[in-house]
Amino acid sequence: MKKMLELRNHMQIPTIGFGTYKSTQARDIKEFEDAIRAGNRYFDTASFYGNEEKLGSVLNASNLPRESFQIASKVWKEEMGYENTLNACKASLKRLQMNYIDVYLVHWPKADIQDENWKVKLLDTWKAMEECYEAGLVKAIGVSNFLPHHLDVIMEKAKVQPMINQLEFHPGYIQAEAVLYSQKNDIVVQAWSPLGRTKLFEDPLLVELAEKYQVSVAQICLRFAIQQQVMPLPKSSNYERMLNNLDVFHFEIQEEDMERIQKMPQTGWSGEHPDRERVKFL
Numbered sequence: 001m002k003k004m005l006e007l008r009n010h011m012q013i014p015t016i017g018f019g020t021y022k023s024t025q026a027r028d029i030k031e032f033e034d035a036i037r038a039g040n041r042y043f044d045t046a047s048f049y050g051n052e053e054k055l056g057s058v059l060n061a062s063n064l065p066r067e068s069f070q071i072a073s074k075v076w077k078e079e080m081g082y083e084n085t086l087n088a089c090k091a092s093l094k095r096l097q098m099n100y101i102d103v104y105l106v107h108w109p110k111a112d113i114q115d116e117n118w119k120v121k122l123l124d125t126w127k128a129m130e131e132c133y134e135a136g137l138v139k140a141i142g143v144s145n146f147l148p149h150h151l152d153v154i155m156e157k158a159k160v161q162p163m164i165n166q167l168e169f170h171p172g173y174i175q176a177e178a179v180l181y182s183q184k185n186d187i188v189v190q191a192w193s194p195l196g197r198t199k200l201f202e203d204p205l206l207v208e209l210a211e212k213y214q215v216s217v218a219q220i221c222l223r224f225a226i227q228q229q230v231m232p233l234p235k236s237s238n239y240e241r242m243l244n245n246l247d248v249f250h251f252e253i254q255e256e257d258m259e260r261i262q263k264m265p266q267t268g269w270s271g272e273h274p275d276r277e278r279v280k281f282l
């Protein structure tokens, strides 16, 4: 199993990254330091997460040369539009205290799900993304939470095609159509919440497979993603679990078990959908 993925512009990214959503507490600094020490070299943040400054400070203060790690950030819904996106990119760079961002994504396809003219705003946003890319402010551009009909809007008009699509993806919510459509169009898929935010840890099938392969349920989830060429971005605030999440290259899930996971009923969905109001679970 390769430990790097290649984007359509030939940039290489690791097979696993570190998710940072909800890391905004004081403990973040230790969490980020631990994440580096555990071996993570790809860090996924967003302007919406409110932690770019802290993450940037920790990375800049580490002894890692800039080219030895990668950082991803995202344009938030309210930052969409041509001028706004150019400004958002510069603001993220400033908060990160860096002179380039490795991967820059459009966080959601629609700034407002009621807006019938969402395509116009999205294309204006993408134009600015292309300019940031061409100016070298960002080394790769892509999207997040895009279904095929959102991707089509960009792909029909783009000068620079999207290189990444980051989706909610985990056993019990595999978004097969969006994953296959992205991959068919040479767009690398990343998984947010690849562990289903702990909602999968007692699932009988996953527990059975964890025992069979002598690994944790988290490792089953991550390996499941990797075997479909999906790059997982697990979050953890615990050093031992960070190590556990990177230790997924010593076993392989057999094809018949992959199929069993693929056929699981919907489990652990966050309730988020790019075209609908968020569903809140009790």
Ligand code: A2P
Residues within 6 Å of the ligand: 019, 192, 193, 194, 195, 196, 197, 198, 216, 218, 219, 233, 234, 235, 236, 237, 238, 241, 242, 244, 245
């Ligand atoms: P913790 O921070 O205590 O490690 P997701 O990435 O799907 O959003 O899930 C994140 C959640 O999964 C966090 O609550 C995290 O808790 C937990 N987690 C991360 N890695 C592991 C692991 N290897 N085993 C058990 N729980 C984990």
